[in-house]
Amino acid sequence: MPQDDPTITAADREALRDLCRRFVSQEITPHIDAWEAAREFPRALYARAGALGLLGLGFPEEYGGTPGDHRSMIVLVEEFMQAASGGLIAGLLSHGIGLPPIVHFGSDALKARLVPPILRGELISALAITEPSGGSDVANLKTTARRDGDDYVVNGSKIFITSGMRADVITTAVRTGGPGIGGISLLAIEGTSAGLSRTPLEKMGWSCSDTAALYFDECRVPAANLLGVENHGFMGIMRNFNGERLMLAAMAVAASQVCLDEAVAYARIRETFGKPLIRRQVIRHKLVDMATRIHAARAFLTDIATRVDHGDLPVAEVCMLKNAATQCYEACADQAVQILGGAGYMRGTKVERLYRETKVLSIGGGAEEIMKELAARQLGW
Numbered sequence: 001m002p003q004d005d006p007t008i009t010a011a012d013r014e015a016l017r018d019l020c021r022r023f024v025s026q027e028i029t030p031h032i033d034a035w036e037a038a039r040e041f042p043r044a045l046y047a048r049a050g051a052l053g054l055l056g057l058g059f060p061e062e063y064g065g066t067p068g069d070h071r072s073m074i075v076l077v078e079e080f081m082q083a084a085s086g087g088l089i090a091g092l093l094s095h096g097i098g099l100p101p102i103v104h105f106g107s108d109a110l111k112a113r114l115v116p117p118i119l120r121g122e123l124i125s126a127l128a129i130t131e132p133s134g135g136s137d138v139a140n141l142k143t144t145a146r147r148d149g150d151d152y153v154v155n156g157s158k159i160f161i162t163s164g165m166r167a168d169v170i171t172t173a174v175r176t177g178g179p180g181i182g183g184i185s186l187l188a189i190e191g192t193s194a195g196l197s198r199t200p201l202e203k204m205g206w207s208c209s210d211t212a213a214l215y216f217d218e219c220r221v222p223a224a225n226l227l228g229v230e231n232h233g234f235m236g237i238m239r240n241f242n243g244e245r246l247m248l249a250a251m252a253v254a255a256s257q258v259c260l261d262e263a264v265a266y267a268r269i270r271e272t273f274g275k276p277l278i279r280r281q282v283i284r285h286k287l288v289d290m291a292t293r294i295h296a297a298r299a300f301l302t303d304i305a306t307r308v309d310h311g312d313l314p315v316a317e318v319c320m321l322k323n324a325a326t327q328c329y330e331a332c333a334d335q336a337v338q339i340l341g342g343a344g345y346m347r348g349t350k351v352e353r354l355y356r357e358t359k360v361l362s363i364g365g366g367a368e369e370i371m372k373e374l375a376a377r378q379l380g381w
Contacts, residue, residue: 008067013075016057016068020079023052028083035208036353041088043124043166049092050121059103063115070305074250081254084350086357087206089251094163097244098125098171101186101236105228110188114169126167128158128189128214129237136370138173138237139181143216145174150223152176152187154195154216160364164212165198167191171227172214173237181234186227195219205357244365245318246305249325252361253297255354256329259336260290262350266340283339290332297328316378319371326362333358 027048035041049055057072059065073096080089095118102114102125117123131141143156154174164170168191177183189196199213228236264287267278277283304321307314336351337344344351362368 008069008072012067013072016072017075017079019052020054020076021082023049023054024079024082028080028085028088032083032085032088032208033348035088036085037207039202039207040210041091041208045092046121046124048121050119055093055095055121056119059099059115059119063103063111064119069309070246071302071309073247074254074301074305077247077250078254078257081251081258084255084258084353085206085208086251086255086354086360087209090162090206091209093247094127094167095119095125096247097240098127098163098167098169100240100243101127101171101227102169102188104239105186105236106188107224110225114188118169123168124163124166125169125171126161126163127240128161128164128170128172130158130160132157132159132213136366139184139234140179141173141175141184143172143174145176145185145187145221147176147223148220151220152223152226154187154189154219154221156216158214160201161212161214163210164214165200165210170214173233177231183231184233184237185230186233186236187221188225188227189216189219189221190225193219193221204359205353206360241366242308242313242315242318245322245371246301246308248361248365249297249301249318249322250305252322252325252329253294253301255357255361256290256294256297256325256332259329259332259351259354260287260294263287263290263336263339266343270340270343277339286335286339290335293328293331297325300324316375319366319375319378322365323362323368323371326358326368329354329361330358 027045053066056065057068057076077089099118102111118125129138131143133142134140143154145152145154170189170191172187172189174185174187175183176185195217196219197215201211201213203211267283268276270277300321304314304317333351333355337355340349340351343349346352
């Protein structure tokens with residue numbers, strides 16, 4: 001949840017890059033293959049990242065946050081993606097989508113109780129919007145919350161929830177009123193709540209991230225955990241989506257660069273018929289095409305991030321950016337695997353893992369088709 005902060009300089013971002021690079025090389029890269037195989041990473045990693053201020057990037061300093069803007073977050077994502085695991089980023093930074101509604105709409109008491117330990121990595125935050133009956137159709141969500149004295153009683157289910165199994169605080173969209181967008185509210189549901197159960201989900205990619213289905217059966221939640229005004233949660237969800245989509249675009253561009261880097265490195269050492277692959281025109285042209293796509297997507301990303309940092313809210317452009325970045329990623333991952341050939345199909349290469357992860361970015365945070373339709377509507381078409 002980066003904040004507009006004109007005092008953040010290019011030197012600040014480079015210092016952040018150095019910090020992230022050292023953290024990734026020491027704490028993540030040596031272990032990431034084992035974590036992917038185990039389908040989880042240690043909970044202790046949250047605290048180690050929190051101690052360096054990495055989890056607090058862009059959150060209010062009064063709650064333990066660290067100064068940072070969207071361009072700072074892009075730096076963090078670029079360095080974390082060097083480990084070639086989108087699942088690690090999604091899991092470790094799941095508070096990036098789970099926590100902003102609490103910061104924006106929670107009571108002072110709720111924020112004081114929940115935000116600091118999440119930013120320290122002592123508690124894990126998640127966001128629960130998607131339901132089995134529909135993903136992008138948020139206005140028709142079916143999970144209900146009825147008021148009963150000092151509590152809300154929640155019934156329903158959520159699916160595809162990142163950090164859903166071990167989250168301590170789950171920002172959850174519920175229906176407290178009538179149909180449509182006017183009956184939706186947000187609740188901060190704590191992981192120890194009676195009536196909450198969880199089931200782990202297996203995925204094509206993002207293996208080391210924890211993804212779950214959540215079930216609420218007469219789950220009682222204190223009314224004090226309501227975020228904002230009852231039946232006015234839809235706009236908070238939409239506001240949150242913009243930040244999530246920008247983050248997903250940053251992940252896609254960073255992953256594209258990793259694919260290009262590994263393809264170039266392989267093409268330099270792999271020989272065919274007496275010459276390195278990189279001396280073959282067809283290979284060089286593939287690499288140039290990848291680099292061209294990445295430059296264009298990165299320029300788009302930087303432009304939109306800068307505009308958002310300056311207070312703009314270009315919803316249509318954010319949607320188009322997400323599509324452009326994820327299409328770039330899909331193309332670069334595909335060509336990188338092709339260049340590596342058989343090696344690219346084997347576990348142990350970065351591009352093999354990243355290839356399996358491409359689709360989640362073009363689906364998560366709003367499917368590509370939804371992004372096009374939302375952009376068209378925003379543009380008045």
